[in-house]
Amino acid sequence: MRVAVRRGIEFAIWMLVGVIASRTWCLDGLPLPISIDSNSMAPTLLGPHRRIVCADCGFRFVRGENRRAADTRAVCPNCGYAGNDATQGPVSDGDRVLVDRATFQFRLPRRWEVVAFRTPGREKEWSTKRVVGLPGESVALRDGDVYINGAILRKTLEQQKATSVLVHDARYAPHRCTPAPPRWRPDSPESRWSCQEGRFVHAASQDPEAIGWLSYRHWRRVPGQPEQVLEGPVLTDPAFDLERRVPAGAIRPTSDLRLSFRWVRSAGSGWLHVRAVDGQMEFVVRIHAATRRAELLCNGSPLPISMPHGPVFDALPASVDISLFDRQLLVAIAGRTIAAYPYERTGPAPPISRPPFSLGGADLSLEVDQVRVFRDAYYEAPPGGPNEWRLGAGSSDRGEELFVLGDNPLFSNDSRNWPAGARLTLTALVGKPLFAWGATEEVACKGWRFRIPNITGFRYIR
Structure with a gap:
């Protein structure tokens, strides 16, 4: 009997030590x-x-909840319909986050990585943000872009996806409430394009040299009409x-855009063309359907960059991403970047x-x-x-700053x-947020009540 009691006590002690060690050195956010x-990190x-379904186009979007807001209407970010009921559905609490406390004990944070830290000036509070500047660097913000040591900071495709804001999803067309x-x-x-429920189909022309174009035209609804x-x-x-008031003059035109779509099928020996315009420069990506090789043009002339000599994808369907973020043409096929061409311009894009x-x-x-269009932050x-x-680099008066x-x-x-x-210094870092989930479930066990994450809502933090 005494042996069983002792083993039970030892087991409980080791379990307590494990929980404390995990919370102190490894993970925060699970217990x-x-x-x-x-x-601020949406x-x-x-x-x-609140999660709202647009009454016009059916797009599902998130509206930040401000309990002091008097506006009961919500604007759909996809189609601009302003008559949505902002009180539909329950208010969801903020995401729960699992934080890895060990990672930054062995390495510095990486650029564009999300970090958790004690808020400068309010050390009892924690914040989560994305790192753009590292110790010893100079950081500048111009025309919406980030500059490091005087050079524009350009993102990879995965980094672009992490900071992209959806502008339009063609699968959700407004048709229920107001015509648009x-x-x-x-x-x-003569372009020979047709559309049905977000799927675009092009029929081959009798003229093999003729290019039938389908173009994106951005529009906004007129307030009150x-x-x-x-x-x-x-x-x-x-x-x-x-629902929050935007500071005057804070909304600006932007040409830092990304197009994403899926090439489903094709028939024939011709070319798929994708044209991207940033206001000053016109790029065309040409992909030959039979050989699956790609070519790049700028203002009608071939771009002087290295391109894959063979096929750029294995088979259809294949994803296609074309972006003009950070003054760079980036082309990715089937998730693989095949070209990244930086270019310069003077001043903001017209x-x-x-x-x-x-x-x-x-x-x-x-x-x-x-087919979706995104913009950059x-x-x-x-x-x-x-x-x-x-940013400080670790001198006597200033620590290593981010x-x-x-x-x-x-x-x-x-x-x-x-x-x-x-x-923000390295000493204020708490850890690396790994996973987030937006829903928890309450579980009762022998009089104790616990809230555990719903695993269906888990997502990895880019």
């Missing part, structure tokens, strides 16, 4: 979930919010916290007068779906504040706007 209480991490023109439209009746739309450039208005993206078929029948310095920062930004920059309290003297 006591760490909750996100704002939408859509990567969500604070209190499709955003993807043929350039002419939902049946009227105005075509224009993509703007940097927020896709989250739509408003786009031509469609930013077009799809074309020449001597080819083809079908594409899952647009970072600006606060009005009246600095637009360049020098520069962090939120994914929802219009409503993020980060390195741009902390009080003077408030800086």
Whole structure:
């Protein structure tokens, strides 16, 4: 009997030691979930919010919950319909986060990595943001882009996906409440494009040299006249916290856009063309359907960059991504980047007068779906504040410093706007957020009640 009791006590002690060690050195957020209480990192991490289904296009979107907001209408970020009931559905608490406390004991944070840290000036509070500047670097924000030591910071495809904001998803067309023109439209009746429920089909022309174009035309609804739309450039208005007032002058036109679609099938020996325009430069990506090789053109001339000599994908269907983020043409087929061409321009891009993206078929029948347009996060310095920062590298008076930004920059309290003297040093890091989940379930066991994560809502934090 005594042996059994002793073993039971030893087991309980070792279990307690294991929990303490895990919480101290390895993981935070599982025994006591760490909750996100704002939408400064949306859509990567969500604070209190409601999930709303647009009554016009059926698109499902998230609206940040502000309990003091009097507006009971929600604007759909996909079609702009402003008559959605903002009170539909329950208020969801902020995401729960699992934090790995060990990673940064062995290495520095990487650029564009999400980190958890004690908030400068309010050390009892924790924050989560994305790292852009490392110790010893200078950071500047110009025209929405990040510059490190005077050079623009360009992202990989995975980094772009982590910070992208959805502008339009062609699978959700407005038709239930108010009439609106499709955003993807043929350039002419001879283009031979048709659309059905977000799937676009091109029929081959009798002329093998003719390119039939389907172009994206961005429009916005006229306030107070939902049946009227105005075509224009993509703007940097927020896709989250739509009930909060946006600072005057904070919304700007942008040409940092990304097109993503799936090439489903094709027939013929012609070419798929994808055209991307940033206001000053026109790029065309040509993919031959039979040989599956690719070519790149800039303003009508071949680009002087190295390209794969063989097929750029194995078989259809295949995903296609074309982006103009950070003054760089990036082309990825089937998840593999085949070209990254940096280019320069003087000053911000002028408003786009031509469609930013077009799809074309020449001597080819083809079908594409899952067509979506994204924009990049647009970072600006606060009005009246600095637009360049020098980070400490570990000197006697300043520790090794990091520069962090939120994914929802219009409503993020980060390195741009902390009080003077408030800086994030490596010693303030808590750990690396690994997973987030938005739903928990209460479980009762012998009088004890626990909240455990619903594994169906788990997602890895990019």
